[in-house]
Amino acid sequence: MLVPMSAAPVVDPTSAHGAFTLLWLVIALPALGAVVLLLGGRRLDKFGHLIGTAMAVLSFVVSLILFITLLGRDSADRSVSQHLWTWFSAGHYKVEISLLYDQLSALFLLLITGVGSLIHVYSIGYMEHDERRRRFFGYLNLFVAAMLTLVLAGDYVGVFLGWEGVGLASYLLIGFWQHKTSAAVAAKKAFIVNRVGDIGLSLGAGLMFVTFGSTAFTVVSANAPHASKAALTAIGLLLLLAACGKSAQFPLQSWLLDAMEGPTPVSALIHAATMVTAGVYLIVRSNFIFTNAPDARTGVVIIGCITLMWGAIIGCAKDDIKKTLAGSTMSQIGYMILASGLGVVGYAFAIFHLLTHGFFKANMFLGAGSVMHGMDDDVDMRHYGALRKAMPITFATFAMGYLAIIGFPGFSGFWSKDKIIETALTENWVVGLCALLGAGITGFYMTRLMLMTYFTNKRWEKDVHPHESPKVMTYPLIALAALSVLGGVLLAGNWIVDWLSPVVGVPHESSPPIPSLAISALAVLVVAVGVATAWLLVGAQEVPRVAPEKVSVFTRAARADLYGDAFNEEILMRPGDRLIRDLDTFDRTAVDGFVNGIATSLTAIANRLRLAQTGYVRTYALSMLGGAAIVVLALLVVNL
Amino acid sequence: MTPFKAPSVEYSLIAPVLIILGVAVVGVLVEAFVPRRLRYVVQTVLALGGTVAAIVETIIVFNRLNLGDTHPGSGRLAVMGALALDGPTIYLWLLILVIGLLAVLLFAERHLEGGLLSFAGQAAALPGTDAEREAATKGLEQTEVFPLMMFALAGMLMFPAANDLLTMFVALEVLSLPLYLLCGLSRRRRLLSQEAAMKYFILGAFSSAFFVYGIALVYGYSGSMGFAEISQAIGGRTGGHGLLLGGIGLMAVGLLFKIGAAPFHAWTPDVYQGAPTAVTAFMAAGTKVAAFGAMLRLFYVAFGGARWDWTPMIWVVAIMTLVVGSALALVQSDIKRLLAYSSIAHAGFLLVGFLGIRSLVDISAGEISAVPAILFYLTTYGLTIMAAFALVTLVRDAGGEVGHLARWSGLGKESPAVAGLMAFLLLAMAGIPLTSGFTGKWALFAAALAAGAWPMVIIAVIGSVVAAYIYLRVIVLMFFSEPVGDGPTVAMPSIMTSVVIAVGTAATLVLGVVPGPLLDLLGRIGEFIR
Structure with a gap:
């Protein structure tokens, strides 16, 4: 199916001058914020959140200036590199800390700092009563700095630095309320599962060094077409493993739902809009590998298909509003991975969907946070209902996100998802049908969420008085809602495809098997079926306050995350546990026994030898005489 | 009858030795003519000044011989061929003089014994007699230790430079005799010292x-005392091979005794323990460096042609030394005895490197050969052991130094600084990375491996594992054991002992982290003139 396509562009940046010399500031500002907030101590408690927000906003301003400058450049001249210093060198191997600013990283910069700034502002309100708010903002700044490092690095080792940095920030923020055991466990789980993926990135970078003698984008992209197919496929699959870990793709998806233990702004920023999309970035950035490795791309497409269905199915059965959204995130990233696996024709649409998803999913997560804020931090949708009147702004903004994600015509998600479905159908009809079906299920679970939260009957707990959130929280919602609606303009005049083509390559012309308009209509129809089903099953009935026990085997499986955790526990954790226990026993008995035995016998030998040290000169002289005999004998023996 | 021909002496080239000898002679005169109360100051200044002058002079000689920028194996003979002034000699001079300088500082320390030197007030007074008590109450001091030390130092300088058998013997005696005396001059525990x-x-x-x-x-066998002639005779396969083998064996005994290799090591623990600690430090570092330098030249230059005959003998001795040094250190209960056995084990490691002898043509450029490796190890070992013994002098109670290890338990709580420094130096002796001990061992083993002595390297690596246990035992004792009731106190030394500790520790750290420059230098100069 996936035939080799036109050659991937070589990364060949010009060195930075003019406004581009400010590039390092984009990372340095939030990094400085993190350092100040985390080392500053209690005296910053009163206004620390303002410092953190200011750093994010300043970083956004710099990103915007850079973007506008980039727009002013000729399209062939939009790749800029800023060399900072040589990190380390060993023999011929050198790792430079240099930043690569091109069309792809420019979009990521705007997304990370833009959405990041909005979420910083929102968090001022959301975390108002938390006594560790300063630290929270320090971690958020740390995350932003690490994420920016990830997308700006010009070398896979630099990417790895950012990759680990966001992993650390994610760990710290999921476990931010570490007094809750569930949060601490979830943080640990996220960290460990991510580690499995990280191995993919480090091995991938290592293999690149072996294959190309360098890990810099410039060298790898220039030499990739000449490398052996096996090496490229292996590198591609290792990078895919990395992407699976960070982007919660099958089979490393299990951590994302638990990660919802973190504060909601974290879920919005890290586990919806930015960090979890790093896998997509990695694949699109490595287009020079994947374009030349069709087998690896097949793997990418398969993973994308499985995950988009997996996440959607889980989303259908969850009563926890954040976990439903997390399942949805998993599924939507599945779409992006799927698109990036399609190669040159898909890269741009993967990024397009990544951006629109960043808007509408951040919007909905923050909306969910706003709901929780009004509902005493209850996350169970079975305790919601009829909230549209109590929280009109939250409802209205959430609705914009909802319409965007299900792909209501005209909203941002419609454009981006439609393009992926169309391209998938063009390339391979099985994949296309999978994407289409996923869209229908999305329609179902999102409608179910909307109905259970904002419509249907009131099922509130006693003493809960839902109220609209303060302005510092609703304004970011409004901004994100506007982006959710209007994000589709990026496609106007095929802008995003043309914009990214110098980075990811120019797609060849091909027409879908049936007209595009028909595909769009079909997609809308499938979504409508999903929405209608949800209405029939949820909206038209009384929603029980307690989740019904007697449900089909499918619902039970979906509630149990399709047994992903059970699988991990049975197949990986328990045998691993046993292995470690056995090794420990072996270490204690056999190894320690051996070592202690040697020590004991050495001491015994030494105590014997010690007897020769009598303190008498005559004994010493005798031993010298004996020694002299040995020496002369040793000389004579070899001459016999 | 041939007319008498006066020997030519290159005074400027052997100036470092002459300066030290001159200082020693002047020191003796000072004892005779300078009033008692001034002697300490005069002797200290003289010894320090003389050593520093000799160091400066050595550097000048180094530059005059252009050793740094020519190919290995350059240099020249001096005093009618009696002394060989080549890269190894000049480097060892420098090292021995630095050790000597540090030793002078230890000798001159007066803070620890209440304003007196740590040497017997009147060596001639019998222990336990009225004469001794009188010397103690009067606060007598014996400043002859300085000229004695200078004589020993001069012998140490001549020893590795000696290029014929007679000079070598004279140097051996010049270095040994003053040391015998110095060992008996301890102020405390005089019987043990004597x-x-x-x-x-x-x-x-x-x-x-x-x-x-x-x-x-x-x-x-050879009909000559000169190393070059002996080497020639071996190359020419003159008859009487038995004479040569016997000669090599018996000379080896004398040298192996000095470096403390088993089975000629028995004196080491007793003497290291009994001697004043400053003398122990000087002996442990200086004698070992000088004797190893001499042994290298004798065996590599004079007996190099017969190396297939003597390497098996060194194998045997090296294995015995490693076993004895490592095993017996396990059961020591006195820190000075423990360090003595440790120095025996280090001699074993050096002998492993000694087996790295190869023909010059086999050694490719940039490779670490045996001579540079041994010179490097001697540097690291000498400076580390000086600092370690200097630290030993600080742990005291009313009866003087506390050597018994049981009383060192919990020292980490009493004085984290002393215990921490000691732990660092012990880790260096164990050969833990980021200390000079690691780099030194690595260089030695690399040289031995390149010469094909891999079984020896395996034994040595096992030996260093055992040795690590010895040092870690002390560290555990200092940091993880509860202090005993009447634990020792840590005395504040004067600047002099502090300098020794600082220099030794700094060298241990620096040579562990950036050994490159020194190894490069030794690679360039580390070959004998033949």
Whole structure:
């Protein structure tokens, strides 16, 4: 199916001058914020959140200036590199800390700092009563700095630095309320599962060094077409493993739902809009590998298909509003991975969907946070209902996100998802049908969420008085809602495809098997079926306050995350546990026994030898005489 | 009858030795003519100034011989061929003089004994007599230790430079005799000290006898005292091979005794324990460096052609030394004895490197060969052990130094600084990375491996594992054991001992982290003139 396509562009940046010399500031500002907030101590408690927000906003301003400058450049001249210093060198191997600013990283910069700034502002309100708010903002700044490092690095080792940095920030923020055991466990789980993926990135970078003698984008992209197919496929699959870990793709998806233990702004920023999309970035950035490795791309497409269905199915059965959204995130990233696996024709649409998803999913997560804020931090949708009147702004903004994600015509998600479905159908009809079906299920679970939260009957707990959130929280919602609606303009005049083509390559012309308009209509129809089903099953009935026990085997499986955790526990954790226990026993008995035995016998030998040290000169002289005999004998023996 | 021809002496080239000898002679005169109360100051200044002048002079000689920028193996002979001034000699001079300078500082320390030197007030007074008590109450001091030390230092300088058998023997005696005396001059525990001196003297004389007999045999074989002629005779396969083998063996005994290799090591623990700690430090570092330098030149230059005959003997000795040094250190209960056995084990490691002898043509450029490796190890070991013994002098109670290890338990709580520094130095002796001990061992083993002595390297690596246990035991004792009731106190030294500790520790750290420059230098100069 996936035939080799036109050659991937070589990364060949010009060195930075003019406004581009400010590039390092984009990372340095939030990094400085993190350092100040985390080392500053209690005296910053009163206004620390303002410092953190200011750093994010300043970083956004710099990103915007850079973007506008980039727009002013000729399209062939939009790749800029800023060399900072040589990190380390060993023999011929050198790792430079240099930043690569091109069309792809420019979009990521705007997304990370833009959405990041909005979420910083929102968090001022959301975390108002938390006594560790300063630290929270320090971690958020740390995350932003690490994420920016990830997308700006010009070398896979630099990417790895950012990759680990966001992993650390994610760990710290999921476990931010570490007094809750569930949060601490979830943080640990996220960290460990991510580690499995990280191995993919480090091995991938290592293999690149072996294959190309360098890990810099410039060298790898220039030499990739000449490398052996096996090496490229292996590198591609290792990078895919990395992407699976960070982007919660099958089979490393299990951590994302638990990660919802973190504060909601974290879920919005890290586990919806930015960090979890790093896998997509990695694949699109490595287009020079994947374009030349069709087998690896097949793997990418398969993973994308499985995950988009997996996440959607889980989303259908969850009563926890954040976990439903997390399942949805998993599924939507599945779409992006799927698109990036399609190669040159898909890269741009993967990024397009990544951006629109960043808007509408951040919007909905923050909306969910706003709901929780009004509902005493209850996350169970079975305790919601009829909230549209109590929280009109939250409802209205959430609705914009909802319409965007299900792909209501005209909203941002419609454009981006439609393009992926169309391209998938063009390339391979099985994949296309999978994407289409996923869209229908999305329609179902999102409608179910909307109905259970904002419509249907009131099922509130006693003493809960839902109220609209303060302005510092609703304004970011409004901004994100506007982006959710209007994000589709990026496609106007095929802008995003043309914009990214110098980075990811120019797609060849091909027409879908049936007209595009028909595909769009079909997609809308499938979504409508999903929405209608949800209405029939949820909206038209009384929603029980307690989740019904007697449900089909499918619902039970979906509630149990399709047994992903059970699988991990049975197949990986328990045998691993046993292995470690056995090794420990072996270490204690056999190894320690051996070592202690040697020590004991050495001491015994030494105590014997010690007897020769009598303190008498005559004994010493005798031993010298004996020694002299040995020496002369040793000389004579070899001459016999 | 041929007219008498006066020997030519290159005074400027051997100036470092002459300066030290001159200082020693002047020191003796100072004892005779300078009033008692001024002697300490005059002697200290003289010894320090003389050593520093000798160091400066050595650097000048180094530059005059252009050793740094020519190919290995350059240099020249001096004093009618009696002394060889090549890269190894000049480097060892520098090292020995630095060790000597540090030793002078230790000798001159007066803070620890309440304003007096740590040497016997009147060496001639018998222990436990009225005369001794009188010397103590009067606060007598014996400043002859400085000229004695300078004589020993001069001998140490000549020893590795000696290029014929007679010079070598004279150097051996010049370095040994003052040391025998110095060992008996401890202010505290005088009986133990005198016993140590006596043992050292008798056994030293015994080993010298072997050495002289060996000289006679070698002379009988080659008909010459000069190393070059001996080497020639071996190359020419002159008859009487038995004479040569006997000579090599007996001379080896004398040298192996000095470096403390088993089974000629028995004096080491007793003497190291009994001698004043400053003397122990000087002996442990200086004697070992000088003797190893001499042994290298004798075996590599004079006996190099017969190396297939003597390497098996060194194998045997090296294995015995490693086993004895490592095993017996396990069961020591006194820190000075433990360090003595540790120095025996280090001699074993050096002998492993000694087996790295190869023909010059086999050594490719940039490779670490045996001589640079051994010179590097001697540097690291010498400076580390100086600092370690200097630290030992600080742990005291009313009766003087506290050597018993049981009383060192919990020292980490009493004085984290002293215990921490000691732990660092012990880790260096164990060869833990980021200390000079690691780099040194690595260089030695690399040199031995390149010469094909891999079984020896395996044994040595196992030996260093055992050795690590020895040092870690002390560290555990200092940091993880509860302090005993009447634990020792840590005395504040004057600037002099502090300098020794600082220099030794800094060298241990620096040579562990950036060994490159020194290894490069040694690679360039580390070959004998032949």
